Amino acid sequence: MDKAPLLWPPPRRSCGSSRRGCDARTGRVTSLSLPAASLSGRLPRALLRLDALVSLSLPRNNLSGPVLPGLLAALPRLRSLDLSSNRLAAPVPTELFAQCRSIRALSLARNELSGYIPAAVTSCSSLVSLNLSCNRLAGPIPDGLWSLPSLRSLDLSGNELSGSVPGGFPGSSSLRAVDLSRNLLAGEIPADVGEAALLKSLDFGRNLLTGGLPESLRRLSGLRFLGVGGNALAGEVPAWIGEMWALERLDLSGNRFSGAIPDSIAKCKKMVEADLSRNALTGELPWWVFGLPLQRVSVAGNKLYGWVKVPVDAALALRALDLSSNGFSGGIPPQITAFAGLQYLNMSSNSFTGQLPAGIGGMRLLEVLDVSANRLDGGVPPEIGGAVALRELRMGMNSFTGHIPSQIGNCSSLVALDLSQNNLTGSIPSTVGNLTSLQVVDLSKNKLNGTLPVELSNLPSLRIFDVSHNLLSGDLPNSRFFDNIPETFLSDNQGLCSSRKNNSCIAVMPKPIVLNPNSSTNPLSQATPTAPSSMHHKKIILSVSTLIAIAGGGTIIIGVIIISVLNRRARATTSRSAPATxxxxxxxxxxxxxxxxxxxxxxxxxxxxxxxxxxxxxxxxxxxxxxxxxxxxxxxxxxxxxxxxxxxxxxxxxxxxxxxxxxxxxxxxxxxxxxxxxxxxxxxxxxxxxxxxxxLPGGNLHKHLHECTEDSSLSWMERFDIIIGVARGLTHLHQRGIIHYNLKSSNVLLDSNGEPRVGDYGLAKLLPMLDRYVLSSKIQSALGYMAPEFACKTVKITEKCDVYGFGVLVLEVLTGRRPVEYLEDDVVVLCDLVRSALEEGRLEDCLDPRLCGEFPMEEALPIIKLGLVCTSQVPSNRPDMGEVVNILELVRSPQDSLEDELV
The missing domain is CATH 3.30.200.20 (Phosphorylase Kinase; domain 1)
Structure with a gap:
């Protein structure tokens, strides 16, 4: 990766710029800001010579190595330091905080720092903001951190900190925001946390905390966000939460709270979001859910059973309501359809009965409606077509009857449609073909009949179309998706035809044909229904099936005679000559x-x-x-x-x-x-x-990745060896002008030493023409490895197709996941999954858990990035295999000669 062209120290004549600030009198650099400037390599030691710096900001680059231990000591005037979103590794040096002097804002967030938080940080008396989030820091939180006189914002989230949360919150604390979420902290929440009276945001979520909510919290009348979700807190939700009148967001989810939800929360007049899901709460749904200016409410996964009268006029602000996985019964209140601003409504996994309110069509902003796994009956209301913003409609596992309304074709934004496990009849409406955004369709386990509408071939984004266990018949629509549809999506439809099932449709038989032997014209042109017995001429009545049977029988007899003659001649020839074939x-x-x-x-x-x-x-x-x-x-x-x-x-x-x-x-x-x-x-x-x-006795790579036990799984070094070996093999093939066309894990074999060897190469050239349909359906049999240019006739097929398959293979080897995984209601594409994880900074969640943390992230990260580059949608953006080998060899043996300077 190229380094940014920087000079250390910068010349005075270019001092003033958008990236650099300087003292007008002395010309010395006072600020340096290079966010997202594609910087790489280690932090340059030349920074230590910029002793007039007041602000240093280098976030969102690719800087690696350790933090310079003497950085703050060498820059005595530095007030703000931002090195976030880089690849800085190694423990945070204790010396960094030995002379922190005037530093006020320090961010090392979203790096790869490890070790403990140095206790010396508590000596930085001028520190106002400290952000060490999203690293690999472990150990306890240093005592005395709350006592820093100027500290207002502390973010230690997303690490591996353990032990208990230290107490000692002073009444004179300046703290406004504390985020300790996503760690391994245990024990109880400190009883004196409420002494920090100026707190506006407090997040202890996703730890291992026990006990209950300390009563001192009730004194935080200015607190706007309280997050304790994802712990093991127990007891009742305290009624004094209503005294925290400034609360805007409350997260108590994923704990063990029990009892009724207190009505006193209604005193929090500014509340816009409340998440009480996944607890053991009982009783009725509280009235304040509809009586506050709430926008998002979730009480899913509790034991609520009662329903209150819905004051519609007070719930116009509601945007999201999740009532799923409770014990609600009776009919769905029709008033709920009057929430004009509702965008998300989940009432699944309850015991609701009766019909779906027809007024659902008036909810024009509704994007997700989930009423699955209830006891609803009646028909799917045609008014559903009025909910034009719907993206997900989930009504499976109920007792709906009747036809699928054609009006559903008006929901043009629909991405997921689930009507499975009902008693629906009739045919699939052709208007479904208008829903060009559809990706997931599940109509399985109904009583649908008729043929699949040809308009379904107009759906370019389909990834799942499950119509199994119905009464469908006829041919499949003609499209690339249906040409490769998994058989499980079609099973138990006796009349449904599919070339993949090696059967063809039985044509509808016409009426019998009447042949008049006395007619001089074409008998087929005189075809009429069977005549009554009073006709003057005798007519021979034969059905088409009878004619076919007669012709077929004659053909069989002739074939048997020919084969018998040929066999007799072959035996005679064999008896006269030696076997030479x-x-x-x-x-x-x-x-x-x-x-x-x-x-x-x-x-x-x-x-x-x-x-x-x-x-x-x-x-x-x-x-x-x-x-x-x-x-x-x-x-x-x-x-x-x-x-x-x-x-x-x-x-x-x-x-x-x-x-x-x-x-x-x-x-x-x-x-x-x-x-x-x-x-x-x-x-x-x-x-x-x-x-x-x-x-090769070692079997294929696919079995080692997907069919072995945890004890026999491939180690990190073995996986690295396989990746670089496959890259070298492909490079050799490309140098000889051979394109593989069919690279996948089942075509990578291992010898007795575990050395990978690429097989099945170049076989596409045995075909008379490189027909892309043949390549995709016959050769590229493993979905997910095929480069996107196979779908475009105007793009030339080159070695870059192999590079794409290699990129998918790299991600498969490192994650242990298949290129495409079919879930119950979704399809997971490996490239998209890894790319999203990388963008969200949670790449470790994607790596194969069988590696048990043995992999070095400094090797895994560039290899995964290389895999994503190889799977670029644009062929010209993919590297050559020779370049891939060079990169892999560089990752394995990094160049120690690279200096710390950025040149």
Whole structure:
């Protein structure tokens, strides 16, 4: 990565700029601000010479290494230091705070710092803001931190801090905001936390805290946010929360609170968000849910059962309401549909009965409606089409009946539609084809009939379309999605046709055809319904099925006669001559060169062409190693005792002519590399083609990643070796002009030493033309590895397709997850998952948990970034495989010669 062109120290003539500030009298640099400037490398020691600096801001770069221990001591005037969102590693040096002098704002957030928080930080008496969040800091919170006289904002969230939260909050504290969330803190919340009377925000969420809420909190009348969610706090929700009149956001979720929700919370007139979900609260839904200017309320996952009268006029501010997973029963109050501003409504997993209110169509801002897993019945109201902003409609696991209303096609923003496990009948309305944003559709386990509307082929974003366990029939719509739809989405529809199921639709039989033997015109043009017995001419009545049966029977008889004659001649020929064919009872002949008409076996280099196991080994299921896009692979043994793997191609009708086949196979046989499977020979007839490879006992990478136990999973070093080995193998293929086309984990084999070897390379060239449909449906059989340019006919297929597949493979190796995972109501694409995790700073959550923290993040992070670059949607943005190898080798053996200076 290129470094930013900076000069240390900057020349005086360029002192004044948007990046630098300086003293007009002396010309010395007083401020340096380079946010998101693509800086990399270690912090330059030249910074220590800028002793007039008052402000230093280098956030959102790629700076690495440790924090300079003497940074604050060397910059005595420094008041603000921001090194957040970089890659700074190693423990925070104790010396950093030894002479903190005038520092007022210090942020080292979102780095990779480890170790303890130095106790010396409590000597920084001028410190106003300290942010060490989102690192790997461990150990206890230093005692005396609350006593810093000027400290107003403290953020230690997102670390691994342990022990108890220290007490000693002084009444003279200047603290306004404290965030200790997402750590490993245990014990009780300090009883004197309420002494910090100026607190506006207090977050202890997602720790291991126990006990209850200390009563001193009631004195925090100016507190706007109280967050204790995701702990193990217990007891009743105290009524004195109502005395915290300034509260705007309250998070008590994910604890063990019990009892009723106190009505006194209604005194918090400024409350806009309340989350009491996932506790053990009982009783009625409190009236203040609809009586305050609340925007978001969640009481999901409790034991609430009662329902109060809804004062609609007071609930116009409500934007999100989550009542899921409680014990609510009875009908859904129709008044709830009058909440004009409601955007999210979740009432799932309760015991609601009756019909869905028709007024739901008037909720024009509603984006998510979830009433699944209740006891609702009646029809899906046609008025649902009025909720034009709906993105998710989930009504599964109820007892809805009737047809799916065609008006649902008016919900043009719909992304997810779940009507599964109901009693719906009739056909799927063609208007569903208007919902071009649809990604997930689940209509399974109903009684739907008819055919799938052809308009479904207009849905470009479909990822799940589950219509299993219905009464559907007819052909699938013609689209790329339906060409590759998983069989589980179609199962238990006896009349549904699919080329993937190797069946075809039974045409609707027309009325019987009447043939008039006395007519001189075309009998088909005279076809009429069966005539009454009073007609003068005798008519022969035959159905189309009868005609087909007669014709088919005649064809079968003729075929049997021809086969019998041919068999008799073949036996006569065999009795007169020696067996010279390459495919005899032993399946392969003992001669390397045979007559072209009967077959040809060619072995490259040394090795006997004879097989000790004979032909039965190729046909015996016990010897089958696996199946792929090109065919099945079997293990057998040469006469000299050397095992080989034989691929029996199943795309015979697509294979080129004999000469072209031999030419391409001989080209592939010249590939010799330690990370590429060696092609040993081939066998050819017009109806059977075999490829003979070295046998590798280590199995394929897919099994090691997805089918092994935790004890036998691949280590970090083994995974790194596999990644760099595959990269080297692909580089060698590309240097010889060979594109793999089908790279995936099942085509990476391991030898006895665990060394990876790329297999199944270059086989697409055996086809008469590089048809993209064939490549996607026959060869690229593992969804998720295929580069996006396969879907675009105007983009040339190049080696960059392999680079894309390699990038997916890298992410698969490091995360242990499949490229595409089908969940119950969603599809997870690995590239998107990792990219989001990287952007949100939670990359460690994606790495394979079987690695148990043994991986070095300084290696894992650049490799994951490399995988994401390789999976760029634009081919020209992907590196060449040669560049990939260089990057990987640099990660494994970093250049120690890089200086600390930024040049």
């Amino acid at each position: 390459a495919l005899s009872d032993d399946y392969l002949s003992q001669s390397p060169e045979n007559d072209a008409s009967s077959g040809k076996l060619v072995m490259f280099g040394k090795g006997s062409p004879e097989f000790s196991a004979g032909g039965h080994a190729l046909l015996n299921k016990d010897c089958e190693l696996g199946r792929g896009g090109f065919g099945a692979v079997y293990k057998t043994v040469l006469r000299d005792g050397q095992p080989v793997a034989i691929k029996k191609l199943t795309v015979s009708s697509l294979v080129k002519s004999k000469d072209d086949f031999e030419r391409q196979v001989k080209l592939l046989s010249k590939v010799r590399h330690q990370n590429v499977v060696t092609l040993r020979g081939f066998y050819w007839t017009s109806s059977l083609q075999l490829l003979i490879y070295d046998y």
